[in-house]
Amino acid sequence: MLGAIWQDSKLMSIMAGFFSAMAFALLGYAGLQWLIHRPLFELQKVELTGEVDRINLVSFRANVLPEVQGSFFSVNLSDVREQVEDQPWVRKAVIQRMWPNGLRIRIQSQKPLAYWGDNLLINTYGEVFSANPAEVGDNVLQATLNGPPGSELLVAKMYVNASKVLRKLGLQLKDVNLSDRYGWSFKTESGLNIELGREQENFTINQKLDRLVAIYPKIKEQLMQTVDSIDLRYPRGVAVKGERLAGANAKPVALKTSLN
Structure with a gap:
């Protein structure tokens, strides 16, 4: 039966196409992982904007910045937002990626x-x-x-x-x-x-x-x-x-x- 499969040119063509696509997908994934972990995309800058008058910058650097993990591509924005909104005088925060290695945090303060x-x-x-x-x-x-x-x-x-x-x-x-x-x-x-x-x-x-x-x-x-x-x-x-x-x-x- 296996011999019949090897002799079926149409089926073999489909299988070859499938494995080729899998190979390209794996290579693409590996290449993407290599790319996003390059030092170029490691987070190096956090820009704080908005209503920041009452924000204690010393406390912010000590409590928030160490929790910002990952690269431009992999950082979890929801986790960062929750961490920021846990700080005193922060009511809401909007987190945006800033190409190629930064984050912009816009603050709405408590009134x-x-x-x-x-x-x-x-x-x-x-x-x-x-x-x-x-x-x-x-x-x-x-x-x-x-x-x-x-x-x-x-x-x-x-x-x-x-x-x-x-x-x-x-x-x-x-x-x-x-x-x-x-x-x-x-x-x-x-x-x-x-x-x-x-x-x-x-x-x-x-x-x-x-x-x-x-x-x-x-x-x-x-x-x-x-x-x-x-x-x-x-x-x-x-x-x-x-x-x-x-x-x-x-x-x-x-x-x-x-x-x-």
Whole structure:
């Protein structure tokens, strides 16, 4: 039977073509491997661009560069990106090959919005991250935010929105807290505690903030010399604690305002 195969010129031609192609493929692969491992393509340069103001270059060289392994062709860009994004103040990184022996790393840095809890920071995207607050700069982080796991973006948005509202009243937010039951409470730099409670179908958080804007000036002008706390959880009134103005009515305060 083997003899019949050797005598079959058409089959032998197909087999010869197959083995020739295999030989060329193996030679090509071997040549490619030889080429990509030449010293010319060994990584020698890493260019750092983008938002690098807060990047500690000493730490970057010590922690990132030793992990960059391979040549221009073989380096794993995903591994490099993960290593870069693990560094403080780096939010995102884009890694590109730079012919013939370099990498370009483009950095998007963290933009801190406030403190998150006791030890972390939160950025303008509502993402929590770890970094040294001393590197932020004076008067950048002015508030501390807290909330249950998964609420980071919600709390960050509330802080931004409520800060705009309270600035109309000459107040600056210091603390924003969302309880495990999703009740809101604020504290200002002046020490004023503001209770908003939970979002309600017929009495939303935005409506409560509108009520605060409407009544706070009246409270200061007509009733209270200093205001310690305002409780806005009640649909038909507010509870206020503080030092009354001389001659102000000593009866409990219940101010009603329209929600329209």
